Amino acid sequence: MSAAASSRPPHGISVPGEPPGGRRAIAVWGLGVAVYFVAITYRTSLGVAGMDAAERFDINASALSTFSILQLLVYAGMQIPVGLLVDRWGTRKVLTLGVVLFTVGQFGFAFSSSYAAALACRALLGCGDAMTFISVLRLGSRWFPAKRGPLVAQIAALIGMAGNLVTTLVLARLLGAFGWTPTFAGSALGGVLVLVLMLLFLKDHPKGHEPPPATHTGRGYVRRQIARTWREPGTRMGMWVHFTTQFPAMVFLLLWGMPFLVEAQGLSRASAGELLTLVVLSNMAVGLVFGQVIARHHTARTPIALGTVAATATSWGVVLAWPGQAPTWLLVVLCVVLGACGPASMIGFDFARPANPPERQGTASGIVNMGGFTASMTTLLAVGVLLDLTGDNFRIAFASVFVLEAIGVVQILRLRGRAHQRERERVVASRVEAVHVPA
Template structure:
């Protein structure tokens, strides 16, 4: 394929650019298909909570620890994955990751004991951790700077469709067959996606003999690339003014919301409201619809305004208010008639996190885009893992209360996280095109 396009590129960049702008949608489509699997695994634990705790006699604390294995693994891998995406390339990185995630899902489905359950969940987390940073790196190569926030929002929108399949459809599947069969099936699908990634993904247009699409890549196309250094990369990224508050924002933004949607939301509705797993899933999926809508809308608004900080402030403030509404409702239980509205808005307002990716990209050198985003991700997934585990511990601690009361105490953690997320935005510098005179 490289030989086919290299000649065309030499004969003129016009035709080559058309091919690059066309093929990027194939690259992005395969990557976002893999991203859907990431969200399936991220949210699936909540659906199988009752089945898994029954089959393995797990307490809420133990289940929370098991579910958090995904997030701990994801967090541990963020810095290594950033280096792999920047040096080895997104294609190899994500292909190997999808293979490992598929194997982990199969292990989870066949787990004979809780040890294998934990191991399978951990391996899935290790594998899928490669996808996010890789797709951000791909987008920085195949899309223009002014398109980055919008395409990141679209990535979030489509990727979260995988989370929809982890809710209602998975709940229906396990009611017909078993949770084991469901995870084995998704594992086999993940292995097939690994093959697709290797076949179709290319790290950048130049790998196919096509001209670069991104403006910064065009500017440096004739320059000799600097050698990649782990130490200098960390120093470069961490020394940039504004990275620390952006990282703290991302950390606190992710913690409570994803502990809710990924682990404790469905058990809360089952135990506090008395809903079935299938009914609770129909409510939980609204959170995902909120993320899907909000991710695209937030990115589009930010690119149109040429600002990052203002949309982040508004979204994080509203997100904080919505958590307060849940906690201040009678028994910490908003009326069911309003719960879907609250959930949808909670999902929309959470998506300010996509602007933190843009901030990290715009504050740092393009050479370390993957690394900068991976630092944010490491912080975010550490907070989700800790929050998920601690919420399980709090639920056990207040087990003497009615279920609604125990979950209400646990939900204090997401509210505190939302407040700290809002405060962190105040210290983030504006990096949008208005600040820099348009780009």
Template sequence: MTEEEVKKLKTYRWYVWGLLVIAYVIVFFHRLAIAVVREELVEAFEITSTTFANLGSAYFYPYMVMQIPSGILADSLGARKTVTLGTLGAAVGSILFGYAPTIAIAFIGRILVGIGVSVVFIAILKVQSQWFFEREFATMSGITAFVGNLGGAFAQTPLAMLVAYFTWRSTFVAVGIISGVVALLCYLIVRDSPKDMGLPTIESVEGKKRQTMKVPPLGEGLIKVLLNKRTWPPFLAFTGFFGAFMALTGTWGPSYLIEVYGFPRQIAPNYTTVAILGLSLGCAVIGKISDVMRSRKLPMLVFGGIYVVTWGILVFVGGGKPPVEILYPLFFIMGVGCSTFVLGWACGKEVNHPSIAGISTSVVNIGGFLGAAILPPILGRIFDRYHDVLEATVLFQKAFMYCFIFAAVGFVFIFFVKETHCKNIYKESK
């Protein structure tokens, strides 16, 4: 191992990570874009609030189901091929969604997008475990989430402007074409580990000995992760936190701001954009704080407590209509607090066998998308049932109460998270 090889490793890993995180930006765009084009979709396909919410969830259900297969693919096929194929699938789905003549075809396009993008994040976590030091894992996860969330920010006000100029159909077709280009670049540039380039492994650079534990087969590894009781608290915390956040920013937030506060359709997404930017910043900050403190649980409790308080303000202050002057800071702080779930990935990885990092993080990742899949349709049914009965403020307060409950329950499960002190403790948990 020469100094030149180490320098090349430390340089090239940023090319690998940078390209994968561009694919992750596309993931976040699709995750949040549907909320901004709600009115256009309702008008184009003549659908109810429940159907609209189900169209949004059509992304999350396949995403959720694909998390364990994503982990298996990341651990077996490798990140390079997995992300290439997934992003190509998302490209086809986005183009199909843009051209959809009926709501059924729109659902198919949305499902294809969900399947395609579902593999990207777990592949990034796998690559991080091969190209970055263990002490950098939470920081890199936070930075990844920060950059990815910028795609969510693009799916707010910028998307509203693009739709106004080019129509929603043209916009989604263009995103599909861009996705295809990114998929090709991933295949050409990304490498699964430094060994694929004849470079020293990250363990050898750190001066660590190779793991002597027997590596379990993939099926056995999955069972071990599922039977490990320490896997589930971060899973359930992620369910509550991310489900509530996506119900607001990914489905119903712009409608809430339009109907309760009377904001124009081009202005309302500014507020959800602020929430997403808060999440982006929080993801970067909480990962760094955790790595510096050598603690996972304490930052999760602090940030998570803040998140629950912000939901309490949104639901209970002013009868469900807080003063407009506090909305920007409230939404921003809510996003920062929601970043708690970032540390859940590290916790899941650090309480399970180090050779199956893809599987362990994918299992935890299911939690967030379970919440994001089931909560928005619950709110949709409330809107369909009470839309003609309740005034808008009362209606949204009733609906958002479920978000508050989800967030509060997620916070409770943080108390059951096992503190790892930022290192793998699998031997201790056997």
């Protein structure tokens, strides 16, 4: 994915003092990505354990969805504060705090015997998870030159999605073989490992490329930072793109995919797990394609985003309208299409980056990242409530997907003209400024 693609300077303009990249950069940045990988495995672990959680805590569909809703509520609410913290504290401190929080949350979830305790642990996990993605984006920009941005972002996203593979391929089998507590407690050891490696080796930036000292203090700065970032049409466009494209796959992988495939479509848990794995594999493959296309043709951003929304809505419409249980080939098509949702959501960052100066990048990324997780949280709740009200009618429950997609498409169409115009103005201004820079 090319979240960093638009952070490159205009063609022909070099940026002095850029970090050199190299093996040292790959090693340090790789540690940050490893943290993101572990966070993804913890975030999606409930997706293969939803039915086990319902039995363990004796809860209905609405209560089960509250696990993921609370986790995402905390995640979304933390995005702007995390963006500000990364700019002020640096990546190492924020990532360290994040690892501690999500590891304690995962470990506590393993031993929770009550619903309330388990909820608290998922909230703690969501708080730690919220500190990973923006930190990894920042780490890449500090260790690699801007021209490497697209490749760095693509690889980070691919490795992060591999964490989802661990959930669907490994964690699901471990849960069946060893049970709840050993599986979740054992997985928490991954957080301990990356924490030790981070404390030993992670650095915020290469020597000689230290950022200027932070001078931003006081509440006035926070208000101004958020207001100025939000006023940019590109920031809002990015948020709505993220909102509209990410949530269908997130809801499917995070919680409701397994129950839908097993209870509504009559598949075995093993077959359902394979289809969830297909979503992840499709995500990784499509991400490479979208990243390369957008890196070469920046104008393709909006068509790709809207095309993904249209394909998702069409696939869900056919599956839900199919009389009886959908055939396997149709479920395969649905899962392949859902795999495009994650890569399409990354386009949101490509709108926000050129709209904001470097000192507002963290805040802009936080606002964009809120979009998809807010939509996911809303849909998780809607599906759970509708399942309870309709006696587990998945057709009606998943129809809520179309409502949020429609809202998002309206906002994208409303903002796209202003966002594109503002971006063109910034590119022209950058080129004029570069021409007047003394040699």
